[in-house]
Amino acid sequence: TVHALCNVKALLTHGILCMGDLADEPEENFNAEQQREYRVFSVLLQMIPGLESWLMDGEDEDVIFISEMLQKGVSSARSDDTKSLKGPVLDWIVPPGQSLTPPLARNVKMDCGYHHERTGSLLCPAGMDWNNTDIKEQLRSGELVIPGDQWPVFLYANYTFDAEDPWKGVFRSSILAYKHVFTSPSSVDSVNKATRSGNAQIHGMTRVTPASIAYIATQVRFTLSSSAVFSRTNLVTDSESFYNSVLEYFEDVDEHEGVQELLIWWNR
Numbered sequence: 001t002v003h004a005l006c007n008v009k010a011l012l013t014h015g016i017l018c019m020g021d022l023a024d025e026p027e028e029n030f031n032a033e034q035q036r037e038y039r040v041f042s043v044l045l046q047m048i049p050g051l052e053s054w055l056m057d058g059e060d061e062d063v064i065f066i067s068e069m070l071q072k073g074v075s076s077a078r079s080d081d082t083k084s085l086k087g088p089v090l091d092w093i094v095p096p097g098q099s100l101t102p103p104l105a106r107n108v109k110m111d112c113g114y115h116h117e118r119t120g121s122l123l124c125p126a127g128m129d130w131n132n133t134d135i136k137e138q139l140r141s142g143e144l145v146i147p148g149d150q151w152p153v154f155l156y157a158n159y160t161f162d163a164e165d166p167w168k169g170v171f172r173s174s175i176l177a178y179k180h181v182f183t184s185p186s187s188v189d190s191v192n193k194a195t196r197s198g199n200a201q202i203h204g205m206t207r208v209t210p211a212s213i214a215y216i217a218t219q220v221r222f223t224l225s226s227s228a229v230f231s232r233t234n235l236v237t238d239s240e241s242f243y244n245s246v247l248e249y250f251e252d253v254d255e256h257e258g259v260q261e262l263l264i265w266w267n268r
Helices: 008-019 032-047 051-057 060-092 117-123 133-141 178-182 210-224 239-251 253-266
Strands: none
Touching (some): 008 032, 008 051, 008 060, 032 051, 032 239, 051 060, 060 178, 060 210, 117 210, 178 210, 210 239
């Protein structure tokens, strides 16, 4: 995946401008988001044969049609992954030898999120104490609204955040179900159990990428939440802000060494 939550029409429009009227503009004249959009646009051109000529030589109506088709494909694939993860994630968060109290129904989201002890503890922002009654009640009532760029503790190895070493274990959580989406559900427990081609094989993905990690983290975050419908612009889940904040971490030059170690860990 290159960018799962983008507005395709806006991305294509900006990309066409960068290749045309803005071709001579130095990169530093564009903000970080615009630079990221152009990188995504460039990857799309490489992935889809003939796309560049269709966009650059076509009429405005052609660009609109192409963007609508691409957006439909992105949304459909994301919806399939969301449905696929619902049940398995609820199974994976059950502590060994225990059961969830009360049980969580796979098709009822309103009981998830901060309303349930287990999902709430995993969604609790890193650095906040879920066991603090005041914090828990404020999260449940909505009095305390958590922005997307404030990461939940489930992203960390063993669901543990170290305030003195805030990057320790980040994106190494066992719940980040990369294999379920990109390899196949049957490969989660063992590589040799895969019974069908996964998204990675279908789309020629040979390694884990920052965008694919951000996508999985966003999907798991939504699955744990009480929101019924996945929407990149939903102000409650703030999924687009969360997704972009994860990408920004991977793009931060100051975190380059840690990011490279993390990608090596994922691709081992």
